Amino acid sequence: MLQSLDHDSAMTMSAVLAANEAFYSAFAAGDSDAMENIWSATADITCIHPGWPAVNGRPAVLDSWRSILSSNAPLIAAADAEVRVIGDMAYVICNEHLEPGTLIATNIFVFEDGAWKMIHHQAGITPVPTPDRSPAASGILQ
Amino acid sequence: MLQSLDHDSAMTMSAVLAANEAFYSAFAAGDSDAMENIWSATADITCIHPGWPAVNGRPAVLDSWRSILSSNAPLIAAADAEVRVIGDMAYVICNEHLEPGTLIATNIFVFEDGAWKMIHHQAGITPVPTPDRSPAASGILQ
Numbered sequence: 328m329l330q331s332l333d334h335d336s337a338m339t340m341s342a343v344l345a346a347n348e349a350f351y352s353a354f355a356a357g358d359s360d361a362m363e364n365i366w367s368a369t370a371d372i373t374c375i376h377p378g379w380p381a382v383n384g385r386p387a388v389l390d391s392w393r394s395i396l397s398s399n400a401p402l403i404a405a406a407d408a409e410v411r412v413i414g415d416m417a418y419v420i421c422n423e424h425l426e427p428g429t430l431i432a433t434n435i436f437v438f439e440d441g442a443w444k445m446i447h448h449q450a451g452i453t454p455v456p457t458p459d460r461s462p463a464a465s466g467i468l469q
Numbered sequence: 470m471l472q473s474l475d476h477d478s479a480m481t482m483s484a485v486l487a488a489n490e491a492f493y494s495a496f497a498a499g500d501s502d503a504m505e506n507i508w509s510a511t512a513d514i515t516c517i518h519p520g521w522p523a524v525n526g527r528p529a530v531l532d533s534w535r536s537i538l539s540s541n542a543p544l545i546a547a548a549d550a551e552v553r554v555i556g557d558m559a560y561v562i563c564n565e566h567l568e569p570g571t572l573i574a575t576n577i578f579v580f581e582d583g584a585w586k587m588i589h590h591q592a593g594i595t596p597v598p599t600p601d602r603s604p605a606a607s608g609i610l611q
Binding site: 370371373375377378379380381383407409411413414415416418420422431433435437446447449450451452453454456 | 512513515517519520521522523525549551553555556557558560562564573575577579588589591592593594595596598
């Protein structure tokens, strides 16, 4: 419930954003080990890559990332992140800038053993942001 | 934390699925009033329609739905729903069957005043499911 948030602080949102950034750093570096560490080790995780069907469960999700990261290490950078925290769960929506286009993602995290771990990711196509939707103009959190 | 779930029961998952179904019923009926009731009245909700930039905040999200529902009431039906519950938050991933294609969605809900209310929706393209990914073959929850 929004009224009972115990993680709704600037520090908590920064920690969620850091987890989100770590995901994109692992992605951009093509680092499967780092990617494995991003995801919850205990939750029944899920992932929806752009244009893919859903991938369910840690073995299949991590296999999908190993496949993606071994075939190409894309130039990817997250921007325009928006964070919402509800208790021990949080989600981030952000743009993913790649060549030649832009995707938009929903990334869900849980607070697990003292750290925010990803439990779900969905990315899909979105228009390239126009200047009036830049971070400075839209109250973006980072 | 997955260890402290208090909603991880068949009854709770059914309630989340019912909220998810109510969303698609409102969508298919083109019912803006029902759609408004689906969404949290208190959370800072977000929505990512297929091919759109993010829509942030209840007024903008509800406006986007009024626009979509007034222009066409699509033949849409959800299938292959998977539910995850973490405390007072839950998410559903499911396919959205429309003419002429299939989308895949992430729908996030919070338990608010005794009911599961949507706080985020993202839909994007996905392949049309093949028979070996049918509900009967993949352990789908509904």
